[in-house]
Structures are given as structure tokens and as C-alpha cells.
Amino acid sequence: MSATYDSPTCDGPTYDSIAKGTELPARTYQVTRLDLIKYAGASGDFNIIHWNERVARSVGLPNVIAHGMYTMAQAGRFVTEWAGGDPGAVTDFGVRFSAMVPVPDDDEGATIEVSGKVLDKLADNKVTVDIVAKAAGAKVLTRARATVRLP
């Protein structure tokens, strides 16, 4: 994945500028085998099904699969980028892992499509965001909700 390290945009939405139902701009994120290896190292989760295709297939999986937490992190990144680039704006974040993300051994890997909308406006400049993440047409996260504090 080619990440660009721009400074935080600081031009994210303000609490007053958004309404219940406001949609977050959809994004797609590529995930390759290299991304999973980097995530294993950074997170300490070296479960073999996330990097060894031989073993993954031997236990009945379709291929190497992405860490659920990697997919959750993409949904988190989606929300923090929307919230003006401040990861500290996310106060609550929860997901259910509903499908696996198989990652083939090629240059493209898998594609995770993330979209979301504002579910509710709360007190203290907080909003709840409902997130949808899909891969190969299947919902890979359900009940994915984040509470975000906006300026």
C-alpha cells in the first residue's frame, strides 16, 4: 500500500456542518501479502494463517486471510482521515467480523471498500458513524460503529 504522509488536513467536517445521514466519502484500500507481514510485525499477531498459504489452505481456508484487526484498522483510518486527520478524535470504535478477506499472492492483493454515514449527533460535539466494509462483494465488518468528536 502506498501511504502518503501529508500533514493532517485540518479541514475535516465540523460538528455544525454535518447532519444525521451525512455520508462519508467512500474509499478503497488495497491489501497485499506485504501489508499483512508488516501488520504482523507491528501488532505482534504472527498467526500463521495470515502469512503462510500452505498452512492456511491445509486448515480449510481459501487462501491467506487478512487479520480481522487489519480490516478494522482500515475502517479506523477511514474515519480518522474524514475527521480531519486526528486519530484522537475517535473515542469509541467497535466492529463484528462477518467475513474473511482472502489475500492472493499477486501485486494487487485484495480490495477493501469502506463507506459510512453519520448515524446520530450526540452531545459534546460527538457523532456516531456507521461504517460498511466490503471485500469481493461480501460485508467483512458488520455493526461497525465509531464515535467521533468533531471541532
Add this chain to the structure above:
Amino acid sequence: MALNPEYAGRVFGPGEPYEVSRVKIADFADAIGEPSELCRNRDAAVKAGYPDVIAPPTFAVIIDQLSLRAVITDPGLGLDYSMVVHGEQSFSYTRPLHAGDVVVGTTTVESIKAIGVLSMLVTSTSIDTVDGEHVCTARSNLVERGADS
């Protein structure tokens, strides 16, 4: 194999202190593709009102999983980790984790349920500084697939 229901309500930890470092936060942000400068540049983080660079919201899974290790490796629980899939995960923050925090995880087994051939282990890990300040509560739901599923 069913999990031992007597483990419901048990508390594990607090574990060894975990020191949150700038390098680890930057590594984690790189690995998930989180572009924020607030995870890498101390001056930018301070300007934004934080004491130091801050961790992305899912960073706390590192501390949660370190704390969970005591639970899942407890032979009395009877969990076959090779059959485990991650069902749900959530984080609830009092404030963001930042570089320089020294925290400990304390994990409570909230519930153990059997649903057909599946067993569900729901845990809650309180992540607090060594001075006793609450930073985050991480909840995790692990599902053990039965041998026949």
C-alpha cells in the same frame, strides 16, 4: 471442546507494564496506512493539544492481546487457540494513548457461552496507566470453532 464455564467472572492481571513508544506508534501507523502526522511528529501532536504523538484507535489491541495471553493459555479454560476466530472487537477511550504512557492491562472474563459446536469467550480488558488513570477498555469476543464445524 467446551470451555470451562467456571472461568466466567475471573480476572487476570494486571500484567507487566507496557511502555508506549514513539517508534512503535509510528511502526503501527505505517503498517495500517494511517497517514496522520499526529502519530509521527511530536511537535504536530503537541500543537494539536496532546502531550506527545498519539496512537491510532486500534493500537490498544496490542495491549489487549498481551493481557489476553494469560487467559487463553490457561490450561484450565480448555481453549484450543488453533480453532479460534476473532468475532468482535471494540475500544472505548477515556483519552488517546500517547508515547510515554506506561500502562497495564487487566482482563475480566465477561462470559462464556456454548452455541452448538461453537464456544464464545467474551473478555474486557481495562488499560490503565501505572498511576491508575483509565485510558481505554478493550472488549474482545473470541469464537472457538468446534471440531465438527
